[in-house]
Amino acid sequence: MYSRLYRQVLNTHRWAESAEAFSSIHDESGLLGMSGSCPPANSRALTQELVRQSRHLREECVTEEELARARNMLKCNVLTQLESRLVLCEDIVRKILTYGKREDATIMCAKIDAVMKEDIQAVVRKAMTKPPTLSTVGVDIGNVPTIAEVSQWLEQPIAKEKKESWF
Numbered sequence: 518m519y520s521r522l523y524r525q526v527l528n529t530h531r532w533a534e535s536a537e538a539f540s541s542i543h544d545e546s547g548l549l550g551m552s553g554s555c556p557p558a559n560s561r562a563l564t565q566e567l568v569r570q571s572r573h574l575r576e577e578c579v580t581e582e583e584l585a586r587a588r589n590m591l592k593c594n595v596l597t598q599l600e601s602r603l604v605l606c607e608d609i610v611r612k613i614l615t616y617g618k619r620e621d622a623t624i625m626c627a628k629i630d631a632v633m634k635e636d637i638q639a640v641v642r643k644a645m646t647k648p649p650t651l652s653t654v655g656v657d658i659g660n661v662p663t664i665a666e667v668s669q670w671l672e673q674p675i676a677k678e679k680k681e682s683w684f
Contacts, residue, residue, distance in 0.1 A: 557657035
């Protein structure tokens with residue numbers, strides 16, 4: 518509940534129902550993104566906010582506190598999930614298909630601890646060189662921005678006054 522998205526999206530915008538980052542790794546490629554939910558009337562504003570969060574990650578590294586919190590949350594979530602036999606079996610298969618071997622929890626946690634804030638920024642910068650993908654679910658999607666608009670927003674630097682208000 519103390520992630521950057523929680524603090525800067527859900528705590529700031531009363532209409533935001535959810536906001537989270539996600540990733541999915543597949544062999545030599547992956548998917549990195551942010552998702553959120555809100556009432557249809559606020560879908561444009563939520564998209565703008567998620568784009569702003571992406572630009573912020575591109576331009577400034579996460580703080581040491583945010584990184585430590587993210588590492589701990591990830592390790593906790595991964596280890597908790599592995600208590601399920603179904604998830605454990607899926608993890609074994611995915612690791613063997615991706616890496617050719619399965620690593621134990623100690624190695625996995627060490628790899629999580631080895632991630633530096635510059636690594637996160639590099640991944641975000643690389644991801645943002647590709648055209649964005651936008652997916653919308655709902656009955657009333659008339660307020661959702663176009664891909665062209667989202668692409669244009671992603672190219673803009675974050676405003677100086679916005680930068681200072683983040684902390």
